[in-house]
Amino acid sequence: AAPRAPRPRSVMDALLSGGGFDFAAAAGFASSQQNGFLPAHEAERVVESLREFTIEDVGSPAWSSQRQSLERLNVQAHHNAVTNSDEFVKEFLVSHDKVATLVHELLVIEAWKANVFSRFPEDALEASTTNMNAYLACYFEATLVNLLEIAFYHQDACEAAGDDALLELTDYCARALVYLNAGAKKDAEDAMRKKTAKELVNQTAAEELREKVRDARFATACCALTVLRYLTDYVNQVPLCVMARLLDAHDAPMLLVPLLEERPWLRRRFEDGMERPVAEVFSDGAWGEQAREDRMQLTKCDGQVWLALNNLTVDSKCRAKYRYDDHRKATLERVKRFFNDVLFDQLPILKDLQRVVDEVLLMVTPSSHEVTQGRLILEVVPETREALLNKTEDEWKAIASGHLATHFADTPESRTAAAMKMDDMAAMFEFMCEMDDAKKATAKAARKPEPPPPKGIVRVDFSRLSPDDGEYYRWHVYDMEFDPRGDAKEVEVKLTDGNVARGDQYKLSPPAPTTPAPGKTERARAAQTA
Secondary structure, eight states: OOOSSOOSOOHHHHHHTTSSSOGGGGGGOOGGGTTOSSOHHHHHHHHHTOOOOOGGGTTSHHHHHHHHHHHHHHHHHHHHHHTTOOOHHHHHHHHTTOHHHHHHHHHHHHHHHHHTGGGSOTTGGGSHHHHHHHHHHHHHHHHHHHHHHHHTTSHHHHHHTOHHHHHHHHHHHHHHHHHHHHTHHHHHHHHHOOOOHHHHHHOOHHHHHHHHHHHHHHHHHHHHHHHHHHHHHTTTTSOHHHHHIIIIISOHHHHHHHHHHHOTTEEEEOOTTOSSOEEEEEETTEEEEOOGGGTTSOOHHHHHHHHHHHHHHHOHHHHHHOOOOHHHHHHHHGGGGGOSHHHHHHOTTHHHHHHHHHHHHHSOOOOHHHHHTTOOOOOOOOOHHHHHTOOOHHHHHHHHHHHHHTTTOOOHHHHHHHHHHHHHHHHHHHHHHHHHHHHHHHHHHHOOOOOOOOTTEEEEEEEEEOTTTSOEEEEEEEEEEBOTTSOOEEEEEEOTTSOEEEEEEOOBOOOOOOOOOOOSSHHHHHHHHO
């Protein structure tokens, strides 16, 4: 009999973390990976064959074949990016005008999950083949967002999507921001809870599948956050309707500010026998323990939020279009408490954001009558998703019943077809496991113990107080020499336990002053001279 449910880490889990694996470690790939997973000529043939499906087609043999092809393209696109080789997957998507097709398929699978999969009864999901096919279909959304993330890093891919697809993708990313603000924190905490042995034994296949879908939704939303940031990077190059959609329809700046406060990609895991909780961060598609020395650093998701907010707030065209009222000013004022040297050292570009926020807070808020007076509002409305969702309750139930009877039925034929696909899935999974092993090996080699200071040198650490947990974390380190002009002096220090420590006290020379980089403008050089 086929396995009851996909309990082990699956190919789609690996694809999900392919937004995923930190492929920067791919420089040490084995020779078997040098040529990639998918040859260029085969990738072009696959891209040419991509077509749009309907919700009724989800799970069909033709749809499943295209899903597998897109998974292979996704893996190869990541491999091209990290090895700095020719990114032919992105080029083929642009040249064959298939970026909009990816967006359409993303909307189809999102609508299918919300309106068809949600109507699958629990007992139907206990069947092994039904469970596995539903599992792969749900994670297909992660594959598509992942591939769009790779493609939209480049401006030409963003422009090639077209007006309608960009508007639909903007709406999709806005829905992901709403989820990150509303339910993501709870989902992250629920995923953290460890089950007892009894709970694991009694867990049904349907319950396990729902948990995997929940985890995938969180990871997909974080990936969509990156796509949104790329859209804001090119907000002046893409059609004007995208800017209007972000600022007027979705009020994206007001969705981004709460994320800086809540940070759903961070959590604290409590374990028995530990005095302090373990800090974990969601990065590269998976939760991992956050190193103590990294607590004051921005996470990848933090950086995406800051950059997106900076693009939408500082850009002159966005400022001219965005109207601030009292609520928006009060919300934007909340980011001021994050402005400090720690933040600016990591993202110097945010100094412009600090200046703009101060200017906004000083401006006089116009009345609602003044804002709307004499304005003619013309808006491009996306229609693809609306057309997909234009069905009655009875029609959705009929589609769900039809899928369970055909595409997702647990029959001997479907089990045979699933077994035939395992070789390709296993090859893809093995390829990505090699990437993961290379990543772990590189990360382990990078974290070498800090060498001791040279003889006659005293190393002094300066730490900052974290507002999150009230602990101090290292920020600056200085190596100082003993001051030759002073002699040692014997001192006694009384400890808290009542004991006395005796030793020699030396005076240290101040650290050598550093020479700043010369200013790039006349005004900057004059300021340095002064």
